[in-house]
Amino acid sequence: MDRCERLLNETGHAVLITSDENCYYYSGFTGGDSFLLIADGYRGLFTDGRYTVQAKEEAPDFEVFDHDVINNLKKVVSDRKIEVAGFEEANMTVATMARFTGIFRMIPAGGKINALRKIKDASEIEKIAAAESLSEAAFNYFLENAKEGMTENEAASLIESYMRKNGARKPSFETIVASGVRGAMPHARAENIKIVPGIPVVCDFGCVLDNYCSDMTRTVFFSYADDKCKEIYNIVKKANLASLSVAKAGLTAGEVDKAARDIIEKAGYGKEFCHSLGHGVGLQVHEMPYARSKSDEILECGMTLTIEPGIYVPGFCGVRIEDLVIIEEKGVRNLNKITKDILIL
Ligand SMILES: [Mn+2]
Structure with missing residues (x-):
């Protein structure tokens, strides 16, 4: 049919x-x-x-x-x-x-x-995987070319131009490069300001390739990493890994959200994780299913889902780590390969 x-x-x-x-x-x-x-x-x-x-x-x-x-x-x-x-x-x-x-x-x-x-067929999954891997290649290009003193806009333009040169039609949403206190605003778009050293830089971006979207976030440091920020980074990383390890078909989206949220709450940052865990990605960058904390939607094989916990401390810093996965019978296929170790550029 x-x-x-x-x-x-x-x-x-x-x-x-x-x-x-x-x-x-x-x-x-x-x-x-x-x-x-x-x-x-x-x-x-x-x-x-x-x-x-x-x-x-x-x-x-x-x-x-x-x-x-x-x-x-x-x-x-x-x-x-x-x-x-x-x-x-x-x-x-x-x-x-x-x-x-x-x-x-x-x-x-x-x-x-x-x-x-919501349920992607094999050809859709391959297109989304290709878009996500192009985004990762763009991020690697940014990592290789990042320079102390560069602006958020310059960083965003490295990522965007790489994606475009390699086949993307456009970014799947306005590229986020948020440094310093702006990192605490989950959706601060890149601005024409110099990246602050020591404090996490949230980079959230994606592209549209062959009509399908990608979406990923990595958080990096310039010059050095502040100790308190490193601690926050590692909590977010642990939360991201916790949701990744539980997600599979048959679980509710709320249960997958809870795995990350429990870790962040236990670490004392419950209020600072101010958004839901993730969302589906396909022809649109945000689409069903939505992994909200109370969601009783049951995950099924072939759904896409972002796993993107974050901690945002107003006036200080923000950290988010986002992977895009395909829900499978016994776990997930993670479309992201890039390291989640702390990167200091
Ligand atoms: Mn996202």
Whole structure:
């Protein structure tokens, strides 16, 4: 059964797909500003003249409309007597919603539309692994070329340009290189400021390669490592290893979060681990499943998950170590190989 048929089985009615990622997942079309109508025995791709050639090439199973798309959609819907369509409620502006109003009854179905993407097939896993290994190569390139006194932006640009030169379409999110007290802000983007020596530098980045994302974090030191910071680093490392060693199919995402959180709490930094353990990675850098502390979602073979505990001490420093894994029957396949020993550049 193909992806569209599986989706129709889940929803029991037609589906309107509006996000770029899901348009690609269900049709193979890599363009933007387009939508799909998937119904029993029907596949339609509604785009515009910029994408005509590409749409026909990439989505051969779909009837392609490249103009007057709302009227064409109305005709398809009335010819096929489609009364109800599930839609992506998290990917629908009020303006777009207005264009579809009155065509069919619209039912939120984003959960079901996204859920199929949770379990990756072998070809998706290889693409994600390739993206992650490109990110690791970029990080090695940064390690070789890092210089005392460089700025966060210079560090980010070494990583990003390496990924781009070696096939990535773009970073999968804004590269984080956060040094000094800025390391205590989990998502501080790289700025045009000099990297502070002695205090951890959180480097969190990824790329989009062959449509699939990567995501990894390593924390390094410039010049020397402050003793207190080293202690914090080793707690985070232990927490990361603890979650890695328990994660496997059949466990809940919450249990995997707990393995890392217990270690950080016992060390007295419970409040300073201010985010969840991790998330799935695929066509989007953040996608289901989410490993939150109370999550009872059961992990299954073929899911991706980041294992990224952190400790953030406001006004002092931050440390995060993030690996990306594939959930397997008896454990995980870790897509990251780079050392977690303390690195002083
Ligand atoms: Mn992440």
